[in-house]
Amino acid sequence: MHAPVELGHGRIDTRSIRLMPVSPLQVNFPCIRSVAEIKRESTDKKSGQNSKGSRIYLSSREKEPPAAVLGQIRLRWNVENKNHHHRDATFLEDKCRCRTGNTAANLALLRGAVLKIWKTTRPDLPAPAFVQRNQRKIDAVTNLMTKNQRLTNLQ
Structure with missing residues (x-):
């Protein structure tokens, strides 16, 4: 279990990750070697309101440190926030x-x-x-x- 704390965007976010090795037959998906469950707990700094969420990620990598997996998932969202969000929010690209x-x-x-x-x-x-x-x-x-x-x- 790996759980770093992030203090950004007016929130206190804690993400924990649980990695489970699997075989492609177990998940009925070729090339899948591990499943990552990410749980997020957020607290709004102003209102104190709490929220929770959970996501499942499939990976073709067998053995990877939890911190590295969490870092790769967070890196993916950097692309979303820096590029796609501007395209969609400004130009309504998705529509x-x-x-x-x-x-x-x-x-x-x-x-x-x-x-x-x-x-x-x-x-x-x-x-x-x-x-x-x-x-x-x-x-x-x-x-x-x-x-x-x-x-x-x-x-």
């Missing part, structure tokens, strides 16, 4: 129903370009405010892309 040809891929590229411009030019603004302020200034935004070396050099 987009474009399915014709390359439309979905083209829109994803455009959304990615706008987020890159936002993060390198005005990270102090929330993404929705940046988009709203610049949605009718396409020439100014295009100039930002060509004049600002930080945008054209991949980091």
